[in-house]
Structure formats: C-alpha cells, structure tokens
Amino acid sequence: MKTLADTGEDALIRRLVKNLPHDPDVLAGPGDDCAVVRAPERGRHLLLKTDTVVEGVHFTPETKPGLIGRKALARVVSDFAAMAAVPRHALVTLIAPSGTPLRRVEQLYLGLRAEAARHAVSIVGGETSRGPALIVTVSMTGEAPAGRWIPRNAARAGDLLLVTGRLGGSIRGRHLRFEPRLAEARWLARHLPVHAMMDLSDGLAKDLPRMAAAAGLGFEVEMQSLPRARGVTTEQAWGDGEDYELLLAVSPRVKPAALAAWRGAFPRLPLTRIGTLTRKPSTSLAPGGWDHFG
Amino acid sequence: MKTLADTGEDALIRRLVKNLPHDPDVLAGPGDDCAVVRAPERGRHLLLKTDTVVEGVHFTPETKPGLIGRKALARVVSDFAAMAAVPRHALVTLIAPSGTPLRRVEQLYLGLRAEAARHAVSIVGGETSRGPALIVTVSMTGEAPAGRWIPRNAARAGDLLLVTGRLGGSIRGRHLRFEPRLAEARWLARHLPVHAMMDLSDGLAKDLPRMAAAAGLGFEVEMQSLPRARGVTTEQAWGDGEDYELLLAVSPRVKPAALAAWRGAFPRLPLTRIGTLTRKPSTSLAPGGWDHFG
Numbered sequence: 001m002k003t004l005a006d007t008g009e010d011a012l013i014r015r016l017v018k019n020l021p022h023d024p025d026v027l028a029g030p031g032d033d034c035a036v037v038r039a040p041e042r043g044r045h046l047l048l049k050t051d052t053v054v055e056g057v058h059f060t061p062e063t064k065p066g067l068i069g070r071k072a073l074a075r076v077v078s079d080f081a082a083m084a085a086v087p088r089h090a091l092v093t094l095i096a097p098s099g100t101p102l103r104r105v106e107q108l109y110l111g112l113r114a115e116a117a118r119h120a121v122s123i124v125g126g127e128t129s130r131g132p133a134l135i136v137t138v139s140m141t142g143e144a145p146a147g148r149w150i151p152r153n154a155a156r157a158g159d160l161l162l163v164t165g166r167l168g169g170s171i172r173g174r175h176l177r178f179e180p181r182l183a184e185a186r187w188l189a190r191h192l193p194v195h196a197m198m199d200l201s202d203g204l205a206k207d208l209p210r211m212a213a214a215a216g217l218g219f220e221v222e223m224q225s226l227p228r229a230r231g232v233t234t235e236q237a238w239g240d241g242e243d244y245e246l247l248l249a250v251s252p253r254v255k256p257a258a259l260a261a262w263r264g265a266f267p268r269l270p271l272t273r274i275g276t277l278t279r280k281p282s283t284s285l286a287p288g289g290w291d292h293f294g
Numbered sequence: 295m296k297t298l299a300d301t302g303e304d305a306l307i308r309r310l311v312k313n314l315p316h317d318p319d320v321l322a323g324p325g326d327d328c329a330v331v332r333a334p335e336r337g338r339h340l341l342l343k344t345d346t347v348v349e350g351v352h353f354t355p356e357t358k359p360g361l362i363g364r365k366a367l368a369r370v371v372s373d374f375a376a377m378a379a380v381p382r383h384a385l386v387t388l389i390a391p392s393g394t395p396l397r398r399v400e401q402l403y404l405g406l407r408a409e410a411a412r413h414a415v416s417i418v419g420g421e422t423s424r425g426p427a428l429i430v431t432v433s434m435t436g437e438a439p440a441g442r443w444i445p446r447n448a449a450r451a452g453d454l455l456l457v458t459g460r461l462g463g464s465i466r467g468r469h470l471r472f473e474p475r476l477a478e479a480r481w482l483a484r485h486l487p488v489h490a491m492m493d494l495s496d497g498l499a500k501d502l503p504r505m506a507a508a509a510g511l512g513f514e515v516e517m518q519s520l521p522r523a524r525g526v527t528t529e530q531a532w533g534d535g536e537d538y539e540l541l542l543a544v545s546p547r548v549k550p551a552a553l554a555a556w557r558g559a560f561p562r563l564p565l566t567r568i569g570t571l572t573r574k575p576s577t578s579l580a581p582g583g584w585d586h587f588g
Contacts, residue, residue, distance in 0.1 A: 010504070027339060028443075031447065032377070032447065033343065034341040034342060034374060034379065034443075035342040036339050036340070036342075036443060037339065037342065039334040039338060039339060040333040044333060045330050045332060045333060046332070046340070046435070047328040047329065047331075048328060048383060048385055048418060048433075048435065049327065049328040049329070050344075050387050050420060050421050050431070051387075051421050052387050052389065052423050054389060054424070054425040056426070057423060079328050080327075080328060083326070085328065091342055091343070091433055093431050095348060095429065124342060126344060127345050127346055129346050130351055131429060132350070133426045133427075135389065135425060137346070137387050137421075139342075139344050139387075139433035141340070141342065141435070142328065144330075149328075151326055152327060153326065197327075199327060214325065
C-alpha cells in the first residue's frame, strides 16, 4: 500500500490539486507562493475564518476519509452561514503521519472537493506537513454587502431566541453529514429582524451563554421547547455539541407572517422559539457543552 | 502549573486575544463566527496563504515558545514577500495537548503578536483545539496592485538566477530568527526586470527545480558561486532547507546600475547571481532538499 512517504510531497500535491475546479475570480491557484484572487467588489466586505478537525477529537481513525474532508470544509461554511455571508475561497492544510496510505488522503481530499463544490467554494491553495496525527485545517474567505452581515454580539434584551433544526445526538453521525445552513441564514437575514446569529458548534449550553455574554445580557430557556433530534433527551439537546444549526436573536416585533413564510420556504426544517434574552446577565452559566481542552 | 485543561477554551482565547492591536480596516475581530475586514481597494488583488509549524518537524519541545510563534507567522510573511505583496490580516489555529502549560501557549502567542506587529499584520481571529502535539497554523491575507505581483512560474530561458542573503545551516538557529524579505522583495520587483520569484523554504536543491519546472525550463547552477552562510559547505548551501531567502529569475538585460542600486539600498544583504535558466528542461533533478513526508 502506497504511503505519503512513498509518494513525496510534490507528487502528493500534484495528485490532490489535479483538475481542481476554479471560478474565474481565481488568478493564481495552487503552485504559487500565495493564491491570488479578485477582491470583493466595492461595497462588499471580506470575511475570514479558519477551523480545524483533529483525529481523536473531531473524528476517529475509523471515520471514512471522505466524510472527514466533508466535515472539515462544512464546519467553516457553517461559520459563513452564521454571518449570513457567502463563502468564496479556501486554503487547506493537511497534516498526516508519513505512513498514512495515499489512498486515505486522496479520498479525504475528494470529500473536501465535493463539499466545496456544493457551496461554490474554490480551493485555491494549501499546505502539507507530516505530523503525529491526521489534522485538516480549512481557512476560507467570504464576502457580504457592507453592513449586511449579522454579528454574534448585537442581541438586545427582549429578543426572541430561535434555533433551526433539531438538536442533540449529533455524535451518532450527523456531525459528519450535517448541512451548513447557508441558504437558510441568508433567507432569515433578509426576512426577519435578526439582531445576532451564530452557529451551534459546541452545544447550546455553551454557545447560547456566549451569545448572551457578548451583548452583556442573560437568557431564559424553556427547556421543554428545545427541538430534539430523534431519540435524544432534553439534556442532550441542551448539552451536545456539533449541531451546526443556527441560533438567532430576533426582535420580538417579528411578524407572524415572516415565520409562516419560513415554513413555506423551508418546509422540512423547523425554526423553533426556545427562549428570550434578558436584561439581567446570567450569573452562573448552565453546565454542559463541549470544551476543547476539558 | 496551570494547563490548558485547567484554563478552558473560552478563558484561553480571552487571554490570548486581549488587547490585540487592530488596524482600522478590521470591522469584526476575534469573538465572532468570522472576522470582517475591509476588502482591498479597487485595482488591487487579494492574496491568500496558509502555513503550519509542527512540533517535532519545524521545532522541538525545547524550542522557546516565543520563537515558535515568531516562526509560524514569519514563514507566511515570507510567502507574501515572494509575491512582492503586502501581508494584511492573519488567522491563527493553535492545536495543543490539554496538559500544555498555559504559560507556554501565552508566550508562543506573544511571539506571534510581536512578529505580526513588525510586519503591520493584524491577527483577526483563529481557532483552538486539543491535539496530540503543539501545531500552529497561520492563514493570512495580503494584497498587491493588479498585475504587479510576481508569480513563480513565469521565468524565461536565459533569465539570470539570483538569490538574496547566504544559504545553508539554518537549522543552527536561523530557521527560528530569519527575516522575511518583505521590503527587499518589493524593492526588487520595482527596480529589476523580475520574471519569477519564490522564497526558499525547502532548500535550493528542491525549490529551484520547482521554479524551473513551473515554466517548463531547466537550469544551470555554478555551485561555487552559491553564497554560503558562515561555516557551511557548498553542499549544505545547496541542500539545506528553511533559508527563507528569495530566489529570482531576472531578465539578462538587467542593468548593472540596478544591481549597484541594490547594494546602496540593502548594503548588508548580498544579492548573488548563481546561474541561469535554460531552454532544455533538466531531465534529472539534483538530489537534496527537504521532503515533508520523506
């Protein structure tokens, strides 16, 4: 079985980036010291995000490599969704032991490429290095009209808390196959008075306190209202990580017609009110959620 | 001794990004799902690069953490130098075992921040995860006027090969303390007929064949002319990696006055002619240089 050490770095990179599709805004792709792309047009801002998946933390040695690649890319797309932005160009850093089978890395990359294509993202460069475990870091640019991206920290007291989808139990498989809520986020930003938005990566129990604290607010959650994935408990819906659903703070003056329009636009994806942001900061955070060093 | 596990992810990030200096083009920095920055102005292109340093590959457990941070950032700046571009905004991904002392990571980050400040780069976000070793990935944006960046692949037969500085023996310490040739590269692109440029990260023996092959050319090197760092052999100057000097392909019609002006502008940094690019592709590459999976 051919390994990365047998293949060598240059041949590996040639194989991975062969026939990589590029949008016309890519002026120099893999193979130069930097990638060169056309900048966002006047009136649009540039958005930047990086994220990483580590063997033993975000996937196991048994995870199918195509799904590792898919997850590595989709996690970052989910962050652009959280800003109601459009992802554009990606850089991929691949760290792997020298003895890793070439085929495993190629399949991982095919998963990355397929997921990038689904979101019209171009992979424009990257880096490879040997290392003690398989680690994939994806850095991405995106863009949004100036003043039209949705921050995490601008929630207001009295805002309604909404979440998309169903929460909890992602570890059973959804953490590898989730759909970044890109179209949904842009729809919500256009049709609802959204003050703040984020994606749920570490679990509602950790991410909601972050959104509230960023605005100096507290929160009240009606635990029984949490939309639960099939077969999970309320505690799991509250504490489990890697839902990659959207959490929104929306003005209480949101029109019922807007919520009805959501059901028309996305009939299979629930949008659920789970609570309220309060003026009084929460003095102790609810336990649960995922700490990367815990 | 306080570790990352004792500190927790949110508190770690708060400590690392505290008082992070930002240029006025940064509209949202760490703490949101994505960073938001003003895009390059009309007529300028956006450049993207990512690079990574891995414990046991690019530094050892004994390396001073501030120097690890410095190297992680400077390597990427060196790639912007290689394009004659200006680096702007950086994202930092930090992977570390849970038992890593907090102080080690804080010192690493101080090294990163100091090196970023030296090159007027703003750190605008990043990511942390636990993992099997200390790994730092830096992704960076930069910009250059349209049509004014220097590619790697546009060398022409008959071009002179020039290198900045002195090569070899970087492993003794220079690989941690090198100076990215940012100002030098922009000077060279402005004053010399530079067709192609790259930075020497894997060693001349590996990087020169890459530059030649990218243009379908071969090369001839006068080995005795290689500018050697103090105490290194010609073989080391040829084969050692991590010089982070510039390799240039320059029109043979370069004016002697331009080379004399270089000596006036950068009196302490040699610019040495080491050979020529040839029409006939090299059929066998010279041995040496650094393969990341070898």
